[in-house]
Amino acid sequence: MLKFFIGRLVQMVILFVVFLSIVWLLLQLMPGDISDTLIGNPDIPMSVRLELKARLGLDQPLLQQYITYITNFFFRFDMGVSFSRFPKDVSAVLLEALPRTLVLFLSSTLFAFWLGFKTGKLIAWRRGGRSEQFLIVSGVFLQTVFYPWFAIVMLWLFGFVFGWFPIGRFITAELWLGAPFEANDIFGRLIWTVVIASVAYGIARIVIGRVAKDLVTRERLAMLLGLLVVAAVVGYWAVNPAAKFAWDIVHHTILPVITLGLVAFGAIMLLTRASMLETLGEDYILTARAKGLPDNVIRDRHAARNAMLPVATSLVLALSFVIGGGIVTETIFSWPGMGLLFLQAINVSDIPLAVGALAITGVLALVGHLVADVLYAVLDPRIRIA
Amino acid sequence: MTLSQLSLEARQVDPSLPLLEVDQLVMHYKIKAGSVSAVDNVTFTLHQGEAIGLVGESGCGKTSVALSLLRLLPQNAQHISGEIRLNGENLLWLSAEEMRQRRWKDIAMVFQGAMNSWNPVYRVGDQIREALDTHYRGVMTYAEQRAHMEKLFAAVGLPADMLDRYPHEFSGGMRQRAVIAMALSCGPQLIIADEPTTALDVIVQDQILKELKRIQADLGMSIVYISHDIAVIAEVTDSLGVMYAGNLVEYGPTADVFARPRHPYAYLLLRSTPSITGPRRKLAPLQGEPPDLLNPPTGCRFHPRCPFATERCAVENPPLEDIGGGHKVACWHWDQVPELEGLQR
Structure with a gap:
């Protein structure tokens, strides 16, 4: 190892x-x-x-x-000085933009995976019917749609027509005028609470896995724990003096995350459905049925668990989409992240900043693939590293 | 049902009592082109502690019969008529939930190709435990389950620590042994063994069959073997049924059917296999192909290939009739079928 x-x-x-x-x-x-x-x-x-x-x-x-x-x-771990933002260091500029992009992509990917996997699983299990046809057509639409057009339509519909979400940018400038907080600080704190909560949840799940041997109790405890963690995070921020400002950032984040997530959702749902249909034909599904297991156990624990393997692969391959999709998304939503930064750097030939942005993307891709390898090993015992 | 049922001790067996009665079972598969008559009028009875075999070529309906017993047929399968009674209770009348509770607890199954009957991502022990959790929730503690599974593994000749391994770490034979252990886990009265040794080499095949036979005798269990391999079936069964194109054409004590096959299909089938121990004889391969079950032949389904067929065979379907000693044949001309020569059993 x-x-x-x-x-x-x-x-x-x-x-x-x-x-x-x-x-x-x-x-x-x-x-x-x-x-x-x-x-x-x-x-x-x-x-x-x-x-x-x-x-x-x-x-x-x-x-x-x-x-x-x-x-x-x-x-010297020095990426040089940005030409266009002289005399700011490239690393300082990047460090400011990186979390915003990471949050955008990680949350939209997780959202897309969660929803896409769930619906893909269900429509494969209950084949036929109107809802399946509708979802397949929507999935193909989302997968093939010209993304910049789709993003603009989303912005127009939910930002302008319905007015549910702010039109672009990271914060509402008027609200933050004279605010006792720094936007990046609040954003950082938001990220940290989520990270700490996730790590705590992960550790607790491992502990549950060791303590509760029974699969059913294990799943129930894990769900209870998940609810508890979400409640703790929401509770912490609700009583925080910066609650109003934190909500402003979250409010700005929702639409780009959903837009980016929907596009990925289509692909993930279709892939899950195909993978699930293949898995349902396997012999061990017949074994599971013969064992008298209830339908939801066969579906979730036997079929979906195995159908997840190719979906996880596709998620990793989607990492390469981060910078390309980032430029489009961040430009349309005026989201001050890595993509927008890279575009601006290229436009003025700010070479150190552009190389720096790509270097970070490269590191992300490499780390992502390493994580993927570990993830495969966790998901599939057959490729576990001896 | 209580824990004592799971103790892996011999069950009281009364060989005169029927355990499973399949009565005039008719089952069709609905496909776009029409309906495929996969099982037609199959009737047999399995007594407590008995082992029977169903043989026939691919597509003759033997697996359809097996899956009918557990009601695990695909969605497009339709039961037209007939009954499947386990201890007098018609399984076809049970609700889906009642049937689910019967599965594995009353009737377990050993599938063909043990290779794929394990879910690759879970430990073998956990997959057996899952069956116990489903049917004996709250009855056994975790440690009791573990002890029970270790006993099961010992019964099929596997070391206890293999319970903590993943299926891909097992060899083919070990995997099949583990499948048998899992089938025994909930103390079923009946096991359906569908091609239990197909993917294995002859040595392992022999071991597995002996194991199954010993376990069956030890536990007083009943087994339905499904196979296309007559040699496999001959070794382990008390009674033998020969299926052809969805019909049960001959049924009787295994030794009788082997020594004096009375149905032309069974006769020709046995004639086409060489005997190792008997004198040399010319092999007579069976001519023709099995019929298209979308449009099965009228009358006896075997008549287009049958050398003894007369006009009557093309019109009237012969019933399965007892010709003495529990040996039943569905043929108008069973008395014309010659004796098998040189086939030693």
Whole structure:
């Protein structure tokens, strides 16, 4: 087990160096640099632009620039200074945007998985009928829809026509004017409560698994525990003085999460249904029925548990969607996350910031795949690492 | 039913009492093209402590009969008429919930291809425990369940620590043993063994069959074997039924059916197998193919392939009639079927 992890870690580091080099080189291939964005300004003479180039080190040979960047990155853990947000460090800019993107994608993915898996499971179990046809058509629609159009329609419908949700952005500026809190602080605290609650829930589930041997009691206890954790989080924030501000952030988060989640939901539901139908034909389902198990046990514990394996695979592959989907979603919802940041950086040739954003995405993808490998092993004993 | 039923001790058996009576069972599969007459007028009785076998080629309806007994047929299956009585109670009249409670507790099943009858993601012990939890909720403590399962594993010759393993860590033979252990877990009176040894090599096959036979005798259980392999069935059954195209065409004590098959199909089937111990003889393969059950032949379903067929066979379906000593045949011309030569049993 330890050997596996060390091996994987070495692999990941090598892969990351290669990835970073390619990304860095690709961005250098863009015509022009940041000094050229000032070319249209008659007040800035040529000499000033050359001076700027020299100060930023852009006049050095490419190889020299590459070596400087890589050594700084790996030996000083320094991603450089953002050109467009001078003199802010790239890492500081990224650190501000990263949690927002992570929250957006993690919550929409979890929402999509939860709902998609549940409905996919049910329509496969009760085949035929109107609801199945309706859900299949909706699923195909959501899976194939042109996403930017869909996002704009959602924004128009729920933000403008119904007015249930704010139209874009991360916070309501008027509300936060003179507020005793910093938006990023509140956001950070929101994240921490959820993370702590999840970790506590996870640990408690492991303890339950050890203590309660009976499958039925185990599931009941787990459900009770889940309700308790949710109640604790909601309760904590309800009595908090920052409740109003926290709600403002959450309110802004809901629509982008649902929009992004719905698109993933279609794909996950259809995949779950197909996988579930295949599983239902397996011999062990007949065994389970012959054993006289109640229908819901056969469905949930035997069929759905096995149907989950390919769905988990697809979730990991969807990780690559994060930056691409992020740019579109964050632009449409004016969500100040990594995608929007990357787009802005590219537009002004802010190379350190763009490379930094992609580096973070690369790290996320690598970590995601590692998590996926571990997840497979947990889900399927046949591929458990010896 | 109480815990004592689960103690793995011999049950009181009265061989004169019928345990399972299948009475004129007719079952169709509804498909787009029409209805497939998969089981037609099948009648047999299984007494307490008895083992019977149903043989026939693929698609003859033997598995459909087996699944009917547990009411596990696919949704498009329709029972047209007939009864299946277990201890006098018609299983076809039970509600779905009542039937669910009977499954495994009264009738358990050993499936074909033990390879896939285990759910790959759960430990074998947990899957057996699941059956106990379903049918004996609150009756046994966790430790009692464990002890019971260890006894079951010992009975089928598996070490107790295998309970904590996953199905893929078992060999084919071990998996089949574990399946038998699971079938025994809730103390059923009847076990249906559908091709119990199909995927196994002959050595393991022999071990498993001996194991089943010993357990059956030890526990006073009844078994219905389903197989296309006559040799398997011959070894372990008291009575033997031969099925053809959804009909039970011959039924009787295994030794009788083997020594003097009276139905032309059974006769030709046995003629087409070589005998290892007997004198050399010419094999006579069975000509033709089984009929399309969407449009079964009129009269006797075997008549298009039967060398003894007359005009009557094409019109009238022969009933299953006793020809003496419990040996029953559904053929108008059973007395014309010659004696088997050189087949030693």
